[in-house]
Amino acid sequence: MPVNGLSINLATVREQYNMRQAVDACLRQDIVAIAPWRDQVHAIGLAEASRIVAENGLKVTGLCRGGMFPAGNPAARATAIDDNRKAIDEAAALNADCLVLVVGGLPVGSRNIAEAREMVADGIAQILPHARSAGIPLAIEPLHPMYAADRACVNTLEQALDICDLLGDGIGVAIDVYHVWWDPKLEQQISRAGAAGRILAHHICDWLVPTTDLLLDRGMMGDGVIDLRGIRRSIEAAGYHGAQEVEIFSAGNWWKQPGEQVLSTCVERFRSVC
Template identity: 60%
Template sequence: MADLSRLSLNTITVREQWTLAQCIEGCARHGIPGISPWRDKLAAYGLERATRHIRDAGLHVSGLCRGGMFTLPNAIEDNKRAIDEAAALGADCLVMVVGGLLPGSKDLARARGMVADGLAAVLPHARAAGVKLALEPLHPMTCADRAVLSTTAQALDLADALGDGVGVALDVYHIWWDPEIARSIARAGSRILGFHVSDWLVPTRDTALDRGMMGDGVIDIPDLRAQVEAAGYHGLIEVEIMSERDWWRRDPDEVLGVMKERFTSAV
């Protein structure tokens, strides 16, 4: 029997087809032990109902997506709410997509300063709630609009400056290209709080919404998995696929079935 004991569904993989309640039931039906909700679907379902449903289904919450976006208005209060949600869910971490440039701005240094200041401002709240903040470096193509953290080394530098309670979430889609990634993974060690998988298609038709199922692209996922495990990460592995032209158009039970097969053959 295939070993699915470390598999987690990042619910964006079927976000166009299923509600959060359906994702929870789908995981239980397919024998998938982990789940990582997104906050919009969590809000639609209700935090208390979702928490109870996840618990009753016997699922482990590998992460909550997402906090961050510190260059947008009201970011501090929104991140404190996200921390409280992660605590209620018992999530392993709150994934932080830190934010891009300020609207209308070209000042990259200012944006990075706001990110550092924003994280410092919410970190005491996270520590008090027992929630770990997982900085997610994103591919440089997202620097303007989603994340001014573009490399794992950069994220680790910021984690070093912030101290306890801050680590990194490593998504193969965003880190596979980095010539320094092996050194950075080894450096990260116990600060790896999450590991996300999908694949990079050639050609990629949309930089945000054309991820591939594991095994359909060019990323050496088993090698990256071996590196994070050698560094000490043995937590759940999230499948996170944003696929407007393909997987979001398929029957979600089919998606989960293929996901399970590829988790054992291509991860």
């Protein structure tokens, strides 16, 4: 019996497995939905990755990631646009539900976050026609404000949805509880996203107290303070009933555990606390 409603973002077991091994390990636990990262796809080749997905009838809840639009000069911004078009093609080859966009932070040396945000909106606008024709929805993932400088200058759901409204069809949001759980406007903006049909992905993990590293200390569901069930209820009430995708970066703990144990814990916690 497949574990319905659960997807594994393969970053969760990136230290243990390549994509092929990760898929095998997921299938052994009846997990039939995944979300790979592009470097994991490239490591085994896009053709092989696509074959693995197709032959096993896997659902791909997203490809991570496009984005990283801001840069200090036009050539670098153009390179990012080209790379995003390739990412769209890869997402299409993998039959992914969406391409997740981590939009990028400040160009090196810049203190102008407003300008970086303009570069993001401009970059997405440039790739959107290609995404539409490829049938790949773009999912802006608002990242926690602690990543505003170096990873993503889109930091709230409200801000992401404002960009979506600007750009029209073919674009929505990936809601990762780790990034948005703290937001006083979370419920309101989830409703807004749902009403506009813009919820494209729902990522889960947990916020640990204390958190010892800004990037690589995410917790397993249930080990932290996020009201996972409450957020899930809001997202479902807003009309989204896709899979919950587990995405855990954990250099000190889960990346050091055997992959099978990580995946079985994901299944158990998905059933007990999500």
